[in-house]
Amino acid sequence: MKPGKKAKWIVGIAGTAFTAFVLGQLDDTPVYSSNTNNIGMVTEVNDSMSEREKELVQLDWSNFTLEQRADYYDFSTRRS
């Protein structure tokens, strides 16, 4: 493998900013300490959260809703 050549290819096609960003960001293991967007901490700090914070956490995603319609979704899953 020739990293120099590879890096040049990336610079030419995808851009160094994107590559550096990807490598910097995809390693960001969630930290369950102070981020209200992480549901993993709900059970630990739920009592100290404001009502608004609780609402935001709940809004991350809903429980699955059974319904057989086809015309009003933003997106649908596809086979893969």
Added chain:
Amino acid sequence: MISLLEDHNNAEMESLQLNIMNTTFRINIENHNGIEWKGEVISFLEYINQEFSRFRKNNELWRFNEAKRNQTIRVSPILYDMLKKAEEYRQKTGGRFSPYMLIPLESHGYSRSFPFVSAKHEESAIHYQYENNPLVFKGDFQITKNTDQKVDLGGIAKGYAVEAAAKWLKQHTGSKYGIVDGGGDMAIWSDGQKTWKIGIKNPFDESRTIGSFSIQNAGIATSNIVYRSWMQGNRKKHHLLDGRNGMPVETDIVQATVVMEHCIDAEVGAKVCFMSKDDSIDSILSNISKKFSYVLVKSDGNIITGGNKTYGRVY
């Protein structure tokens, strides 16, 4: 080879749709800052497609697979990162998910891109052995191969690309809300202004859905053994191999959808649902992500959901 299907902007949302990585990517983002993003996203997906497809020769994955046992190879930072993550998922799932499935996949007849209906060769003995440390990760992007097995990134590359593109778009454009959908593996974000309603397709009738999740920030992925299946002699085979033995999983699940905080986690999670007994799915998924929801569709039409334990029927 990619084809651009749609390049559309309106006052609220900018969208891009293209065929790449043997599937269709659809990206919709709010872009109030008007920052250009499509060219770089297309280039990034093209790069992943070019360098990490197992169906191409002379790309980086092919060169890595050609390296002999005990050889130390210096790879690109992205391949290093993907392999490291794949190995971490293998550990977290007790070996169920495995990136070392290329030789078994080809032995089972999956040696070319879908669609195809039958394998080119008859069934042969599967020479696969579970190994504890197939790859040793060292500094400066060097990896020592302690295995004769070859790597297939098909189980992780799409989720990786979706996750990377979504994170870049959020940071680069300051987008308030958006979605990156790579063949059904989706990364979704929102500042609270928009809630995305994601329908889950009926595996027996894709014109219908069985239900939905409402999502503001999460990853969602669906895996299905109805579509990617083929005949090898008289035996039906499919693409989901159990990393513990290299064999197609035997299960009554036909479709698994998993929601987790990150799309790449959900992609792995959806696959390992097929390799777990019903009562161990929660335990396996919790090793991948602390928060998860899932919907399983069984071959008899029954639906099992994780979390609130509601049950229903598809038909």
